Amino acid sequence: MKKPSQFDAIVVGAGPSGNACAYTLAKAGLKVLQIERGEYPGSKNVQGAILYANALEQIIPDFRDDAPLERHIIEQRMWLLDETSFVGTHIRSEDYNKPPYNRYTILRAQFDKWFSSKVREAGALLICETTVNHLIMDGDQVVGVQCDRMQGDVYADVVILADGVNSTLARKAGFHGEIKSENVALAVKEILFMPEETIRQRFNIGEESGVVIEMVGRITDGMMGTGFLYTNKESLTIGVGCMLGDFKNNPNRTSPYVLLEQMKRHPAIAPLIEGGEMKEYCAHLIPEGGFHAIPQIYGNGWMIVGDSGGFVNAVHREGSNLAMTTGRLAAETVINAKAASKGYRADSLKAYKTALDDSFVMKDLYKYRDMPKVLHKNPQFFTSYPDMVAQAARTMITVDGVDKKTKEREIFASFRKTRKLTGLVGDAYKLWKAIR
Amino acid sequence: MTAITVNVEEKLFQNRYRVDAGRPHIKIKDADICTNACGSKSCTFVCPASCYKTEGNGNVTLITDGCLECGSCRIICSEHMNVEWEYPRGGHGILFKFG
Numbered sequence: 001m002k003k004p005s006q007f008d009a010i011v012v013g014a015g016p017s018g019n020a021c022a023y024t025l026a027k028a029g030l031k032v033l034q035i036e037r038g039e040y041p042g043s044k045n046v047q048g049a050i051l052y053a054n055a056l057e058q059i060i061p062d063f064r065d066d067a068p069l070e071r072h073i074i075e076q077r078m079w080l081l082d083e084t085s086f087v088g089t090h091i092r093s094e095d096y097n098k099p100p101y102n103r104y105t106i107l108r109a110q111f112d113k114w115f116s117s118k119v120r121e122a123g124a125l126l127i128c129e130t131t132v133n134h135l136i137m138d139g140d141q142v143v144g145v146q147c148d149r150m151q152g153d154v155y156a157d158v159v160i161l162a163d164g165v166n167s168t169l170a171r172k173a174g175f176h177g178e179i180k181s182e183n184v185a186l187a188v189k190e191i192l193f194m195p196e197e198t199i200r201q202r203f204n205i206g207e208e209s210g211v212v213i214e215m216v217g218r219i220t221d222g223m224m225g226t227g228f229l230y231t232n233k234e235s236l237t238i239g240v241g242c243m244l245g246d247f248k249n250n251p252n253r254t255s256p257y258v259l260l261e262q263m264k265r266h267p268a269i270a271p272l273i274e275g276g277e278m279k280e281y282c283a284h285l286i287p288e289g290g291f292h293a294i295p296q297i298y299g300n301g302w303m304i305v306g307d308s309g310g311f312v313n314a315v316h317r318e319g320s321n322l323a324m325t326t327g328r329l330a331a332e333t334v335i336n337a338k339a340a341s342k343g344y345r346a347d348s349l350k351a352y353k354t355a356l357d358d359s360f361v362m363k364d365l366y367k368y369r370d371m372p373k374v375l376h377k378n379p380q381f382f383t384s385y386p387d388m389v390a391q392a393a394r395t396m397i398t399v400d401g402v403d404k405k406t407k408e409r410e411i412f413a414s415f416r417k418t419r420k421l422t423g424l425v426g427d428a429y430k431l432w433k434a435i436r
Numbered sequence: 437m438t439a440i441t442v443n444v445e446e447k448l449f450q451n452r453y454r455v456d457a458g459r460p461h462i463k464i465k466d467a468d469i470c471t472n473a474c475g476s477k478s479c480t481f482v483c484p485a486s487c488y489k490t491e492g493n494g495n496v497t498l499i500t501d502g503c504l505e506c507g508s509c510r511i512i513c514s515e516h517m518n519v520e521w522e523y524p525r526g527g528h529g530i531l532f533k534f535g
Binding site for chain 2: 133278
């Protein structure tokens with residue numbers, strides 16, 4: 001017997017995608033239940049964390065008035081590191097120092113709590129400390145969720161899964177299989193507290209402005225991955241992430257925490273974090289499989305948003321903005337379906353996929369669809385190349401009586417020794433093809 | 437890079453947990469498989485909280501108290517699928533202060 005629906009929609013999870021979805025639904029007057037397994041929204045969530053303003057602006061235009069933001073980013077550094085040095089680019093512009101700012105560092109535990117307060121203001125009902133164990137089916141239609149509480153069965157017309165990268169619900173329901181270890185990155189990070197004044201001096205920034213540093217090279221021990229260092233108000237976030245399959249197959253059996261500790265001791269990084277007091281150590285999986293790893297994201301009475309659907313642009317290190325956009329578009333699909341009394345079967349919810357295809361989310365993921373494969377098959381992008389570049393720069397800049405022409409020849413010879421000319425040209429072509 | 441040793445427990449000590457005592461959310465399905473069939477025992481070095489440890493006799497032990505709920509152990513155990521992985525009961529497990 002079909003149980004009567006208690007809600008228009010149930011949203012599982014209170015991260016960026018779930019909050020964006022629940023907010024949009026509630027704002028439109030729908031009866032929404034949101035279920036979060038953490039003690040409070042954000043207590044289970046981990047991110048780098050950079051917030052790109054645009055996606056949130058589309059949902060809450062005046063979010064800057066009261067959202068807990070750490071620093072707006074005015075400078076981005078990209079570093080290639082070998083064992084002892086780094087070469088890199090710094091992009092800093094006063095244009096990034098004028099409101100409205102484009103991106104910020106945030107602390108997710110605080111940001112998600114704030115976003116969730118907006119969701120509740122909009123009228124959604126939030127229940128925390130509750131894990132959803134199963135979806136309730138009526139034939140082939142999702143009609144509700146089963147929670148780990150007494151009388152924990154709740155019914156709704158549509159269920160939106162915003163339960164993060166380890167979506168056990170979608171797997172148990174058979175919507176997709178297990179994640180492959182080559183499609184996720186395992187990232188670990190620490191938060192290091194230090195006086196605001198120290199951060200301002202070390203990074204040459206003002207009271208509100210901040211710096212991000214992205215790093216590639218020897219710090220990942222030959223694995224496909226990157227390191228990062230972000231400035232918060234009174235703390236630094238430092239972390240490193242590599243493909244999980246690479247961790248598993250690493251001949252050195254390097255543990256993630258060893259990798260992070262080695263990275264912290266790199267002579268280019270150590271002085272920046274010196275004296276920082278470690279207050280939290282986190283780990284998280286990032287779905288980096290891209291376009292080809294996106295599962296089926298809608299069906300009869302259900303939709304998948306955010307990390308749960310693999311919506312991360314690994315090339316540009318964007319995630320929360322894709323999450324919020326997928327959450328919003330899923331919500332709009334439900335709102336339209338309800339207004340048109342079209343029901344919540346797959347043929348009606350298909351509009352979600354169409355909207356995603358038309359948005360930057362799928363366009364960007366499609367553009368970089370071959371990138372994971374290219375990088376994965378060519379580890380030299382994370383080992384020899386950063387080495388070669390750092391070495392070349394060092395050779396040219398060192399003044400030792402050797403003429404520049406000879407130095408050029410030496411550099412080129414070492415390039416060809418590490419990677420044959422065909423290899424160099426081939427790599428450049430592969431990379432260009434995957435990016436264009 | 438020269439290999440270094442890291443005290444993970446010291447790192448985890450900074451974190452806030454509400455442990456669901458006596459109800460681990462992750463289990464090794466068949467201890468025999470870890471001891472005899474699994475050569476790599478990759479969980480023992482990939483787990484970022486070092487929850488899995490090898491013992492002298494080749495057994496693998498699991499203590500989930502410090503688990504960061506990343507899900508890596510479940511995914512890497514793809515040959516034997518010997519990890520039973522659920523989210524902790526609502527409100528339990530790691531509670532990130534900063535995230």
